[in-house]
Amino acid sequence: MYAVLETGGKQMMAKVGQYIDIEKLPQQKGDKIALNNVLMLVSGKDSKIGNPYVKGLTVNGQIVDEGKSDKIIVYKMRPKKGTRKKQGHRQWFTRLFIESIEQDGKVLEKSEVQYKERKKVVQQSKKTKEVKEAETEELQAKPAKKKTKKKGA
Numbered sequence: 001m002y003a004v005l006e007t008g009g010k011q012m013m014a015k016v017g018q019y020i021d022i023e024k025l026p027q028q029k030g031d032k033i034a035l036n037n038v039l040m041l042v043s044g045k046d047s048k049i050g051n052p053y054v055k056g057l058t059v060n061g062q063i064v065d066e067g068k069s070d071k072i073i074v075y076k077m078r079p080k081k082g083t084r085k086k087q088g089h090r091q092w093f094t095r096l097f098i099e100s101i102e103q104d105g106k107v108l109e110k111s112e113v114q115y116k117e118r119k120k121v122v123q124q125s126k127k128t129k130e131v132k133e134a135e136t137e138e139l140q141a142k143p144a145k146k147k148t149k150k151k152g153a
Helices: 115-139
Strands: 002-007 010-015 019-023 032-035 038-043 046-049 057-068 072-078 083-089 092-103 106-110
Touching: 002 057, 010 019, 010 092, 038 057
Parallel strands: none
Antiparallel strands: 002 010, 002 038, 019 092, 032 057, 038 046, 057 092, 072 083, 092 106
């Protein structure tokens, strides 16, 4: 099940348990948020399309992080005039963890794992990866290479 919602002048597809990046919101990190501008809901073969929004449908999430997206380069040039202007821009975003999709107070789908619990699971999996990498490095230890001088340097 997923919902197509409108926020910040853009349309985003949101699935429960997924992280999405949207335009910066004024709320703080850790706050719960309800997005009401849902354009469409797709559940298997069934779908509900709003006119323009589906009434009573909300997507609930938690603000996980805020940051800046990758830099884009804006380059303006006027040919034959020698005028060039290069400028970079990084757009602010808010990262949401989608917790549930509700219609008129009924929960249609809810995330099995909360954000805080999920973060711990990710940290544990990183630790196990580090342990495995350390074991493989010990087994595949190679002798250090000798440095050679370059001729003519």
